[in-house]
Amino acid sequence: MTANTKTPVHIVGGGLAGCEATWQLVSRGIPVFLHEMRPIKMTKAHKTDAFAELVCSNSLRGAALTNAVGLLKAEMRSLNGLIMQAADACAVPAGGALAVDRDQFSAFITQRIRQHPLVTVVNEEVLTIPAERPCIIATGPLTSTALAKDLEQFVGSQNLAFFDAISPIILGESLNLDKIFRQSRYDKGTSDDYLNVPLDREQYYQFIELVKHGEKFGGHDEVESDKTDNLRPFEGCMPIEEMVARGDETLRFGPMKPTGLTDPRSEKRPYAVMQLRQDNREGTLWSMVGFQTKLRHPEQLRIFKTLPGLEDAEFVRLGSLHRNTFIDSPKCLHPTLETRKAPGLFFAGQITGVEGYVESSATGLLAGINNGRKIAGQECLVPDARTALGGLVHYISDETRKGFQPMNISFGLIAGYGEVPGSKRRGGKDAWRLEVSARALALTQAMFGGTGAAQQAVLAQAVLAQAVPIQDPANISGQTASNDLADSANAPS
Numbered sequence: 001m002t003a004n005t006k007t008p009v010h011i012v013g014g015g016l017a018g019c020e021a022t023w024q025l026v027s028r029g030i031p032v033f034l035h036e037m038r039p040i041k042m043t044k045a046h047k048t049d050a051f052a053e054l055v056c057s058n059s060l061r062g063a064a065l066t067n068a069v070g071l072l073k074a075e076m077r078s079l080n081g082l083i084m085q086a087a088d089a090c091a092v093p094a095g096g097a098l099a100v101d102r103d104q105f106s107a108f109i110t111q112r113i114r115q116h117p118l119v120t121v122v123n124e125e126v127l128t129i130p131a132e133r134p135c136i137i138a139t140g141p142l143t144s145t146a147l148a149k150d151l152e153q154f155v156g157s158q159n160l161a162f163f164d165a166i167s168p169i170i171l172g173e174s175l176n177l178d179k180i181f182r183q184s185r186y187d188k189g190t191s192d193d194y195l196n197v198p199l200d201r202e203q204y205y206q207f208i209e210l211v212k213h214g215e216k217f218g219g220h221d222e223v224e225s226d227k228t229d230n231l232r233p234f235e236g237c238m239p240i241e242e243m244v245a246r247g248d249e250t251l252r253f254g255p256m257k258p259t260g261l262t263d264p265r266s267e268k269r270p271y272a273v274m275q276l277r278q279d280n281r282e283g284t285l286w287s288m289v290g291f292q293t294k295l296r297h298p299e300q301l302r303i304f305k306t307l308p309g310l311e312d313a314e315f316v317r318l319g320s321l322h323r324n325t326f327i328d329s330p331k332c333l334h335p336t337l338e339t340r341k342a343p344g345l346f347f348a349g350q351i352t353g354v355e356g357y358v359e360s361s362a363t364g365l366l367a368g369i370n371n372g373r374k375i376a377g378q379e380c381l382v383p384d385a386r387t388a389l390g391g392l393v394h395y396i397s398d399e400t401r402k403g404f405q406p407m408n409i410s411f412g413l414i415a416g417y418g419e420v421p422g423s424k425r426r427g428g429k430d431a432w433r434l435e436v437s438a439r440a441l442a443l444t445q446a447m448f449g450g451t452g453a454a455q456q457a458v459l460a461q462a463v464l465a466q467a468v469p470i471q472d473p474a475n476i477s478g479q480t481a482s483n484d485l486a487d488s489a490n491a492p493s
């Protein structure tokens with residue numbers, strides 16, 4: 001510990017990310033000023049003055065290590081995460097998911113934070129980015145308007161969004177390439193940058209009927225429909241169902257236009273085409289081009305799986321359009337979560353463009369650890385991209401990314417997962433995912449210098465519970481995470 005260990009960190013926002021960052025810092029003996037505006041000023045979704053309130057579902061999603069969000073949670077447990085301590089202590093039966101009693105969950109966190117001698121809670125709406133450093137902005141998707149205006153000045157108006165317009169993303173390995181062809185429109189680019197799902201006349205109109213009658217809205221509807229704020233996406237994106245409402249042909253002259261494409265099997269231009277664009281450097285994720293939608297999530301699964309080649313598609317993200325303040329992180333943040341522009345100023349939580357309770361908490365954890373390291377005179381850590389936390393922060397800080405939209409964790413983001421469209425892994429998908437998880441947990445332990453008994457126990461428990469051999473990180477072969485990405489042949493389109 002150095003002499004300046006007592007430098008306080010200012011954290012704005014006592015949500016999931018802000019509380020996790022606070023916990024990581026005070027656990028390292030670093031004082032925190034935690035600025036939270038509730039209940040003086042409420043958001044449109046929060047109902048209480050408690051910290052880390054879950055504004056919608058009470059589920060932290062899949063628990064198993066065959067699920068990327070299960071892995072992310074296991075990594076957070078191994079790093080003494082407060083959100084996971086609370087979730088495990090307040091769990092309710094939920095099958096394969098980790099769900100919590102929301103009141104107990106927030107109370108658990110509020111008590112730990114408020115009672116900690118190193119935490120000073122400042123109950124105020126922060127109107128501008130604090131001048132003090134270090135500072136973490138963790139004000140979430142419903143950041144107050146005044147602060148959002150100041151953030152806009154800081155990052156540039158083109159780099160702050162007020163809602164997201166999301167197209168679904170599919171895991172490449174789950175696509176049936178026998179029915180899909182690779183080609184760029186008019187053979188531009190490297191000529192096979194896109195995957196094209198061809199539809200004949202009958203298939204197209206069947207699809208249009210399904211979209212027309214599909215149930216709309218999903219996820220966070222109630223707040224999504226809030227029109228009082230200045231809603232603006234990064235780029236003009238109309239949901240597909242609104243396009244269909246304008247006429248049966250609109251999609252065929254819009255995102256589903258077949259011009260410049262020839263199906264090599266028929267050597268003809270298809271009647272309509274749904275295009276998939278590569279979404280990560282490894283080519284494991286593919287996004288449906290121009291398919292932002294407010295169809296309900298089960299409806300998206302039902303309808304999109306009728307498209308040729310998507311019958312068994314595994315969706316890592318479904319389409320949505322909702323209120324969400326977030327910065328264009330690829331332009332603004334290092335993978336340490338520190339801003340490129342202002343050393344000592346960090347962002348964490350949903351405002352960085354991660355999506356979900358667990359992902360938001362995980363970035364809070366990293367921002368807390370890195371602020372602690374900075375204060376101790378150490379380099380900030382860039383987590384290995386072969387871990388879930390690393391995959392997530394590399395995704396949101398990838399400078400080459402254009403048209404950034406929020407993202408959940410998925411195996412497709414984890415470097416070295418390595419599945420490509422149409423490929424089938426020997427031993428089955430779950431066995432491979434458990435191997436990837438075991439490697440990620442071992443790397444997490446090695447990366448953050450954790451050899452403590454608690455971490456060992458968590459790792460052993462998580463891995464043994466799923467019958468996966470624990471790997472010694474020293475024996476893990478392959479390149480470093482950043483090299484994995486840099487050397488990838490597949491540049492994002």
Ligand SMILES: Cc1cc2nc3c(=O)[nH]c(=O)nc-3n(C[C@H](O)[C@H](O)[C@H](O)COP(=O)(O)OP(=O)(O)OC[C@H]3O[C@@H](n4cnc5c(N)ncnc54)[C@H](O)[C@@H]3O)c2cc1C
Binds near residue numbers: 012013348
């Ligand atoms: C309506 C809605 C529903 C959602 N439902 C789900 C869901 O079911 N499952 C899921 O996984 N994810 C969901 N999300 C996405 C996301 O996971 C949550 O919003 C999550 O709470 C984000 O964590 P956070 O810490 O980034 O922000 P928050 O938890 O929102 O915390 C931000 C905190 O900052 C405070 N704040 C804001 N502005 C200021 C200011 N100027 N000064 C001081 N304090 C300020 C807020 O009061 C809040 O306490 C939902 C999002 C929304 C908007």
